[in-house]
Amino acid sequence: MEIQGAGMLAWGVDVGGTDCKVGVVDGTGQVRAESGFETPDEPEAAVREIERACRALAEELGARIERLGIGVPGPLDLDRGVIVQAPNLGWRDVPLRDMVAEALDCPVVMDNDANAAAYGEAWVGAGRGARVLLLVTLGTGVGGGVVEDGRVFHGARGLAVEIGHMVAVAGGRACSCGKRGCVEAYFSAHALSEQAAEVGAGDGDPRVHRSLFERYAAGDERIVGWLGDAIDVLAQGVAHAGVLFDPDRIVFTGGLTRSWDVYRDRLLAGLQADLGPAGPPPGGIGLTELGGRAGIVGAAGLAMERAAPATRSGGRRARVGSGGRALKRGGAR
Secondary structure (H helix, E strand, O other): OOOOOOOOEEEEEEEOOOEEEEEEEEOOOOEEEEEEEEOOOOHHHHHHHHHHHHHHHHHHHOOOOOOEEEEEOOOEEOOOOEEEEEOOOOEEEEOHHHHHHHHHOOOEEEEEHHHHHHHHHHHHOOOOOOOEEEEEEEOOOEEEEEEEOOEEOOOOOOOOOOHHHOEOOOOOOEOOOOOEOEHHHOOOHHHHHHHHHHOOOOOOOHHHHHHHHHHHHOOOOOOHHHHHHHHHHHHHHHHHHHHHHOOOEEEEEOHHHHHHHHHHHHHHHHHHHHHHHHOOOOOOEEEOOOHHHHHHHHHHHHHHHHOOOOOOOOOOOOOOOOOOOOOOOOOOO
16 A cells, blocks of 8 residues: 655644644655644634644645645535534534635545544554554544555445444443444443443543553452443444454554553453454454554545645545545544
8 A cells, every 4th residue: 555656745634522633744654743732612713723733834844735634523524525513522514624725725635533544554554464454443432444455445425334333232321323332332431431430430531541441450340340341342343343344454543542451352352252253354453553643644645645736625636435425423532
């Protein structure tokens, strides 16, 4: 998987519910400069901060940059470049692609944040060499992305690989999507904090997940049962995606992977059982190599692949998916 033109440069922007990362990436996937800021409440303010950060990085490098890729949570209308609804951001019906394109006077490619991270890992990260990469993001929510032969798989409406919103427990816990029993309702930063609070082991703060895993490892009886069940639910959801997409590698990323060593063995055992006779993917199951940079690297890579520098304001020549892709939900943070 290669992008033509090692000397090419693009901005990569990764918009999260808590913070926004901005970087300049070259045609070999190397991050040449980067910065970040807390994600503003209002999209107009976010665009101003993105513009400021991008211009500052270009000035720092003394470079002319003519492409930008941005990964954002959704659901998204990828054909129109619109955030339909981003619950973690509180944004609805935001034409973010064209807002950023107008601010920086350059073509912008927008995709789901999990798709961007998957593309980054497939290009220069833990998914290098994989024909089919399944990326799972674990953070505020649970997201997924599949890259096959260098191309992001979107599905018919851009809703593909929503691992977090696969129902794993019939009639189970309520999920933010309106269904019950989704994977995200069990194993995500918000879900873990809610479950801990329900048993008197936390105050509902989603930022304390690391201490929950420490207590799980120490055998805290208020934690072990339900958190072990949550790990099993995650394994079931990822295994179902594995059966459907038959990846030759599965990569995990996101904030909850900081505690990977605590739950890895139970998760892998569950995956082994739920994947069935086919067993684990031949390329293995492991962690991100790009870490928190996967989103900006992947977004910039998508911009270099899809956007022509002569295009303006999002551009009709900027191929996003296969045209008409819509309503892709956001990944994990």
